[in-house]
Amino acid sequence: MARQRSGRHTSxxxxxxxxxxxxxxxxxxxxxxxxxxxxxxxxxxxxxxxNIEYDSKLRQYVLGPRKLVRTARNxxxxxxxxxxxxxxxxxxxxxxxxxxxxxxxxxxxALGFGVDFEDQQESDETVTELETLVGTVREDFNxxxxxxxxxxxxxxxxYTVPGYEGKRLDLTTIPDGAMIGPATTTAEFVRCDAEQxxxxxxxxxxxxxxxxxxxxxxxxxxxxxAGQAPRATRRFIRRLNQELNLxxxxxxxxxxxxxxxxxxxxxxxxLAAHVRxxxxxxxxxxxxxxxxxxxxxxxxxxxxxxxxxxxAELERDPRYVSDPWRREIANFKRxxxxxxxxxxxxxxLEYIVTDxxxxxxxxxxx
Amino acid sequence: MARQRSGRHTSxxxxxxxxxxxxxxxxxxxxxxxxxxxxxxxxxxxxxxxNIEYDSKLRQYVLGPRKLVRTARNxxxxxxxxxxxxxxxxxxxxxxxxxxxxxxxxxxxALGFGVDFEDQQESDETVTELETLVGTVREDFNxxxxxxxxxxxxxxxxYTVPGYEGKRLDLTTIPDGAMIGPATTTAEFVRCDAEQxxxxxxxxxxxxxxxxxxxxxxxxxxxxxAGQAPRATRRFIRRLNQELNLxxxxxxxxxxxxxxxxxxxxxxxxLAAHVRxxxxxxxxxxxxxxxxxxxxxxxxxxxxxxxxxxxAELERDPRYVSDPWRREIANFKRxxxxxxxxxxxxxxLEYIVTDxxxxxxxxxxx
Numbered sequence: 001m002a003r004q005r006s007g008r009h010t011s012x013x014x015x016x017x018x019x020x021x022x023x024x025x026x027x028x029x030x031x032x033x034x035x036x037x038x039x040x041x042x043x044x045x046x047x048x049x050x051n052i053e054y055d056s057k058l059r060q061y062v063l064g065p066r067k068l069v070r071t072a073r074n075x076x077x078x079x080x081x082x083x084x085x086x087x088x089x090x091x092x093x094x095x096x097x098x099x100x101x102x103x104x105x106x107x108x109x110a111l112g113f114g115v116d117f118e119d120q121q122e123s124d125e126t127v128t129e130l131e132t133l134v135g136t137v138r139e140d141f142n143x144x145x146x147x148x149x150x151x152x153x154x155x156x157x158x159y160t161v162p163g164y165e166g167k168r169l170d171l172t173t174i175p176d177g178a179m180i181g182p183a184t185t186t187a188e189f190v191r192c193d194a195e196q197x198x199x200x201x202x203x204x205x206x207x208x209x210x211x212x213x214x215x216x217x218x219x220x221x222x223x224x225x226a227g228q229a230p231r232a233t234r235r236f237i238r239r240l241n242q243e244l245n246l247x248x249x250x251x252x253x254x255x256x257x258x259x260x261x262x263x264x265x266x267x268x269x270x271l272a273a274h275v276r277x278x279x280x281x282x283x284x285x286x287x288x289x290x291x292x293x294x295x296x297x298x299x300x301x302x303x304x305x306x307x308x309x310x311x312a313e314l315e316r317d318p319r320y321v322s323d324p325w326r327r328e329i330a331n332f333k334r335x336x337x338x339x340x341x342x343x344x345x346x347x348x349l350e351y352i353v354t355d356x357x358x359x360x361x362x363x364x365x366x
Numbered sequence: 367m368a369r370q371r372s373g374r375h376t377s378x379x380x381x382x383x384x385x386x387x388x389x390x391x392x393x394x395x396x397x398x399x400x401x402x403x404x405x406x407x408x409x410x411x412x413x414x415x416x417n418i419e420y421d422s423k424l425r426q427y428v429l430g431p432r433k434l435v436r437t438a439r440n441x442x443x444x445x446x447x448x449x450x451x452x453x454x455x456x457x458x459x460x461x462x463x464x465x466x467x468x469x470x471x472x473x474x475x476a477l478g479f480g481v482d483f484e485d486q487q488e489s490d491e492t493v494t495e496l497e498t499l500v501g502t503v504r505e506d507f508n509x510x511x512x513x514x515x516x517x518x519x520x521x522x523x524x525y526t527v528p529g530y531e532g533k534r535l536d537l538t539t540i541p542d543g544a545m546i547g548p549a550t551t552t553a554e555f556v557r558c559d560a561e562q563x564x565x566x567x568x569x570x571x572x573x574x575x576x577x578x579x580x581x582x583x584x585x586x587x588x589x590x591x592a593g594q595a596p597r598a599t600r601r602f603i604r605r606l607n608q609e610l611n612l613x614x615x616x617x618x619x620x621x622x623x624x625x626x627x628x629x630x631x632x633x634x635x636x637l638a639a640h641v642r643x644x645x646x647x648x649x650x651x652x653x654x655x656x657x658x659x660x661x662x663x664x665x666x667x668x669x670x671x672x673x674x675x676x677x678a679e680l681e682r683d684p685r686y687v688s689d690p691w692r693r694e695i696a697n698f699k700r701x702x703x704x705x706x707x708x709x710x711x712x713x714x715l716e717y718i719v720t721d722x723x724x725x726x727x728x729x730x731x732x
Contacts, residue, residue: 099577099715102570104708111665112712146569146592150514150545163579164541174540175530175549179516181542182573203512204468207548211465213529226512299477342470346478349465 012160012186015140016095022134023092030085033072041071042081045132045274052273054318059281060268063132079116083126084133086115091130091141098162100142100182103127132274139232144182149233151184152177152210153221154193155240160186177210177224185232192244195219199237199283201227201252201261205341205352212353218361221246228261231278237265238280248280249361254288254298255338256310259328267319285324286360288341290331296356298343303336378526378552381506382461388500389458396451399438407437408447411498411640418639420684425647426634429498445482449492450499452481457496457507464528466508466548469493498640505551505598515599516543517550518576519587520559521606526552543576543590551598558610561585565603565649567593567618567627571707571718578719584727587612594627597644603631604646614646615727620654620664621704622676625694633685651690652726654707656697662722664709669702 026042033040045051046066055062070077070084090109094101101109107123117123127138134140155171161183168190171178178184198220200206206224209215215222221240225233241248250265252258268279293300303311311332314320320329332338344352392408399406411417412432421428436443436450456475460467467475473489483489493504500506521537527549534556537544544550564586566572572590575581581588587606591599607614616631618624634645659666669677677698680686686695698704710718 100573101715102573102708104706105570105574105711105715108665108706108708108711109715112714144573148514148516148542148569159541161541162577167539169540173533174535174544175525175527176514176545176547178540179514179542179545183541203514204471207466207468207510208471211528299474340470340474342468342474345471345474348478349467349471349475 012188019134019136019140020092020095022136023088023095026088026133027085027092039071039073040081041069041073042084042133043067043069044129047128047132047274049270052270056318059266060276060279061270061273062276063273080126080129083110083115083117083123084129086110086113087123087126087130091143094142098142100144102144102146103138106143128274135275137231137235137272137275137278139182139185139235142182144185144232145230147226147230148179148181149226149230149236150177150179150206150224151221151236152206153197153215154219155189155221156191157184157187158190159183160188171221172215175210177206177222180223180230180233180236182232185236189239189243192221192246193219194221194244194246197221197223197237197240197246197248199223199225199229199248199250199265200341201225201258202341205251208349208352212350214353214357218357225261225265229265231272234265234278234280237283238278241280241282248283249286249364250283251287251341251360252285253338253340254290254293254300254343255340256307256314256332258288259285259325259332260310260314263314263317263319263325284364286364287356288339288343289324289328290335290337291328293335293337293339296344298339299346300335300337300339300343303332303338307338308336378554385500385502385506386458386461388502389454389461392454392499393451393458405437405439406447407435407439408450408499409433409435410495413494413498413640415636418636422684425632426642426645427636427639428642429640446492446495449476449481449483449489450495452476452479453489453492453496457509460508464508466510468510468512469504472509494640501641503597503601503638503641503644505548505601508548510548510551510598511596513592513596514545514547515592515596515602516545516572516590517587517602518543518572519563519581520585521555521587522557523550523553524556525549526554537587538581541576543572543588546589546596546599546602548598551602555605555609558587558612559585560587560610560612563587563589563603563606563612563614565589565591565595565614565616565631566707567591567624568707571617574715574718578716580719580723584723591627591631595631597638600631600644600646603649604643607646607648614649615652615730616649617653617707618651619704619706620656620659620666620709621706622673622680622698624654625651625691625698626676626680629680629683629685629691650730652730653722654705654709655690655694656701656703657694659701659703659705662710662713664705665712666701666703666705666709669698669704673704674702 030040045063046068051064051066053064103124107120158168209222240246250262252261262285266283396406411429412434417430417432419430469490473486524534575588606612616628618627628651632649
């Protein structure tokens, strides 16, 4: 049965309006100070490590209560304040003109405008500061990353980008999968015949799932993150989960890096503690686990120093306190080995689909 | 007017048959030796640097006449010969079963089959050896890279992959562009209303071109290589050029690395000297040139040691003997500066489309 949108969701157009309003109110605040003959000042949540907390109720990292005050009274604050206001102006122009941009474009645009950024890092930092103030991700300012993930499955989307308003695409009509670019990210979901979402880290496994008909056999939407998922993709998967009530299963390489890709999708990252609505707390990490290396007798590689260090780091991370995380960290420490998803190919290319996938789904659904 | 396929082209199905035939004849050669009671032997073109030559007529790197003989009489040759024959078997199975794979999958599959590869590098090497023997790229054995480029424009393709035979896709219906994955790579071109191809290195510029309607205004197909173009993409662009007679213009960053991305597209790479039909000798490198940095007063960065070394290397390269290459190498050496395509954003996001693009096209068409 086709799933319809669940109603409790903000539409793409509404979210655009909300961001525009926030940017406008930021400008108005500055204007009001000036009209009263006062120095403008802005309160910005602090993003220092000591102000980042793990919220176990929200199940994600959030910023603590500390704020920093930026005031035009202080000559040292003038430059970052001007940079921030220019960036807000640039963001508002992008949204109103319905153009997208990248962090690099924003930097060069500022240079041409005569806004003094030392380097791109300083301009990127200002974009993050604007995210903090508005409480949303830069994709909402139409500033997109270059990397692209892709998606395939029984989902019909309706575009909202200029020139394509109201046009629909059935994602099953593109055998290579559709890229999750700006148009897909801002599309509305109009019809879904899938019942779950499989998220895979590796392109080879994505392609295997497509070719073996996993989408039809398991009524699944398949998302390829291409390594650490770009934030636009994290939010796209979150929308599949929350708007369409689809359970999400994540498949990564069996190493500390793959485990962390899954954990960032589920719990969010410390770097993005200043924004919400990116993580998917109900998603399930379904493998490769360290224990799968033994269970499936997979070709594996010994941990190098970096792998061992990473596991020790993750062991102290507040996101890794419950199973399967805690258990698999213990297994990694004992085994000192890692394996890639492709290692399952030792039993033939189809094995991951015919054997591993159904066994894993049965196990995590227990 | 719509361009039709030009006729002198081998269809995707024909090319598949040709490769299968070559693989079969490789196996038959071995069987014949065995039936005669002789040790099987194979002649393989040598890929050592001293056997790689630049063919100025073909305008690409090719292998010289040297061959190495691999014979089962020599016990040291037995292992690589068995590896090669297994790889040929794996390739033939992929083609017949119409499945795709990656280099990594091939390695793990070999392990499961009991074929002894030291590591993935050794198995990759064997795939390259098979390419050399058959004279074609591994994509023809259905072994694809993970990276994906993308394409947008007035082109209708018809898929040949299982489940999609005969299904068509109009590339203008996907506002984010279509990924150049296995299905797109093996699709036939059935209708084209474009008159030229713009190839861009950067995702941000690709997106800019799409949003500013470059495809309609210039009747252009736009290809995003995402850095150094994967070989599947190089061949896809070559097909646009040769089957549809579309001129190809390449836009890269203004640095030695961007210049080399353009040159590999046009002249081919030394690493791929053992295969043909990958390069696009008539494509034109249309910028960013070193001279554009001065002409457009672009924000630029000073060369680091690596940039300077790279330019010195390219100066000795036989592909860089004529203009614009020679001239721009001289300009890079004089300026000791580099600039990114996005640097044109200093004049506004649209500038690259409204001013730079038409100026450049007029210049290179003189």
